[in-house]
Amino acid sequence: MVRRTIVIILSVIGFASCDSRVEIVYSYKDIVIKRVDKNGKTIFYYSEIRKDSPRIWVEYSGINDGFSGYLKFDDSGKVSILSGDGYFQTVNDDTTKFEYRRIAAYQRPELTDNVYFIQDAIRYEQEKNKGYVTKVNVVYPKKY
Numbered sequence: 001m002v003r004r005t006i007v008i009i010l011s012v013i014g015f016a017s018c019d020s021r022v023e024i025v026y027s028y029k030d031i032v033i034k035r036v037d038k039n040g041k042t043i044f045y046y047s048e049i050r051k052d053s054p055r056i057w058v059e060y061s062g063i064n065d066g067f068s069g070y071l072k073f074d075d076s077g078k079v080s081i082l083s084g085d086g087y088f089q090t091v092n093d094d095t096t097k098f099e100y101r102r103i104a105a106y107q108r109p110e111l112t113d114n115v116y117f118i119q120d121a122i123r124y125e126q127e128k129n130k131g132y133v134t135k136v137n138v139v140y141p142k143k144y
Helices: 002-016 122-129
Strands: 021-028 031-038 041-046 055-059 068-073 079-085 087-091 098-102 115-119 137-139
Touching: 055 098, 087 098, 115 122
Parallel strands: 079 098
Antiparallel strands: 021 031, 021 137, 031 041, 041 055, 055 087, 068 079, 068 115
16 A cells, blocks of 8 residues: 555656646747747747747746746837746847847737737636737647
8 A cells, every 4th residue: 555655656746747848839920939838947939949049038936936928029020028027038149139128017018919918827828818909820739
């Protein structure tokens, strides 16, 4: 009985600590942002998932941690991540293409054809964007 309990506990711990990776693609006209969520870290890549691509990331853990914000696509090809929630960092040599800006609550943009709400909780992100007319095309994994 004790042996069986230990096996069950170790199985649950092993399952809970498995790496999970989720990829989401946001596109507006010919501009593409790829998002990768993995183990308490979300990375946004401009165009392609490569080490040399401009990227912005946020790390989070725990109940009262996470991020929310907005992807704002400009016709010039520039994308801005606007957020007041989360600890964002960047590796970005070209801010004419991809930038992060911290905003206050009163600076939140309206959800329009080129602005899309983003959040660490994907289901809430989808729910928040429902009902708004947007031209941002989003490809979520099938399980969401």
